[in-house]
Amino acid sequence: MLSIVLLWSAVYLTGMLLCKISGEKETSQLWIHLAGFFFLFFSQGIVFTAAQLLELSFGQACTYLILILTLAALAGLFAGRKELAALPGKLRQLFGEDKKKKLYFALMCWLWLGIFLVLGTGMVMNRQDALLEIMQTTLETDTINKIHPFTGQPMELGVIFSKRLQTLPFWYAALQTWTGCSAQDTVWVWGSFFTITFSLIAFTELASLLFKRDFQKIWLFVCLMELLILSGDYFTGAAGYRLLFYGYSGETIVGFVGVPSVLIILYRFFAPWFHHQDEAWQEGIKSGFWGAAVQLALVLGTSLFLAPLLWGPVLLLITILLSLICLGAICLVKKFRESNCPRG
């Protein structure tokens, strides 16, 4: 439990560092988490791919990854010290003094726990196991993609690179190594826990825009979302019991965190236009473009590493180039914005 909390803290702090670097003043919890996970998946993709090419053992790759994450977290702790100090006050504002608001907030937390207990720890038999098989093979052999996870036969490196390379199972295996949880617990309990929590954070963010920060409505909305998940199962593409299966290929994150995130970006961008505020619309373009560019880059980057889009080193190279282009575009926009809209 402690190691899970530490890992989450590391992701959060890393996200804070990235948001600081991107220069946004008002950064939401969603973007901090997304940025942290973007960094994590970006670095795990690079570390595991390099480890495979250099024929390092799985354990060695895990050590390098945790080292990178620790350094990033320490930098994040330093960069975001003021925001961290203000966090308890912000959290208190979420439920405030209103009794009804408090009631919905408590109900939301209770349902969230229910989802975790019922879907995460209960119906494990209804889950698909591809991720688990690959994890177990990786851990048993202490190698990366050397043994066919479904048949146990040795694989040639050329076969792997001729098709695609997905590193997410290795990331889960690394989680198991660090936390000491069993493979089943890592995949079924913690995997579903993080996925559901992050998707709820994303939808809460979207709801807070739609309901203009009316927290009574927002918490009611989240309660209903949770009830739908709890009683109707958690479906991405609507097919049942596929949280893990889709979680494996990253579609859960892309579908349930990526899509609402893109909607949030689009809403922020177009909201003044929806409300017929021409001046605000023009101002929105100026001020929103920078944030939107960073956020889109984050979502795109996360999607590229989570979704099954990564076809071997060629696409890895394209991903890196794309990220660099995004970064260049962001710097240009920032420069343009600063020269045209001087602060103060």
Added chain:
Amino acid sequence: MQMIWEMMMTAFNGVKESGSYVLFYLLALGLGLIVAWDRYGNSKSPDNWMVEEAKKKIQLWPFLFGLLSLLLIVVNPVSIWILNRLSPIQGNVEKLWSLLLMLFLIAYGVVCFISLLGEQRQKNIVVVGFALLIGLAGSNYGLLSERNGEEVYESQKEAQVALYDARKEMAVRRPEAIVLAPASFLEYAGIYYNGYIRVLYGKDLYTPNLDLGIVDAYPEEFLGIYQMVENPGENLELLSEMAVLYDCSIIMLEDFEGKPDSFGSYVLMEETGDYLIYGYQ
């Protein structure tokens, strides 16, 4: 055209089976259309200004997004045809449904509907009513679904025990027993017995984006075998021949009408509620 229709229906059935929420989704879209009609199409003077104010606060774009995604992408034959050309593996069409953000729109619709009600008492009743409806319509514990999550769990567990028993029985004659199992049970067959039950192919054979670069390792005939296992009413003799060729001692099939007691070299060993287990004789 027929193929596209079949793919659309398969996707719809997949959605329907995982909960009765499609109806709620359509109701939410209906609410959006009513509000839009009231706001832009009906110039009648308001009867209740509080309700009118609440209607003005409702944002219509999520409903518009849901409606356009549904009509232009999810149930659009052209998009399905394109997807089928790009990646002709069944299951991809189902993924289009994730665009709809179904749960989100249902919850948003309910909150908007509640905001339209005048009295607090009415609001409370509707919240409780909707919570009950969601529970009753869901697939995990709902009364309306044919089989809930617990029943699926029990059924898979029963089939797993039956397969283990059959494997144990076959082990006397064939120590290296390989199992052919349908997709709905494939993963449960292999993993819990730590290599004791081996399967001929993994789900990476037929699942898009799961190949990990290792799909090349399977011979092409395996796709044919997979098709035969998934459609057990047809070509049982051919399935038997192929299974013998690849040294499979157990064939597990989903229950079907007109199931034989034996076919080719295989005889019925175990029968659970959902599955039939045939062993090499």
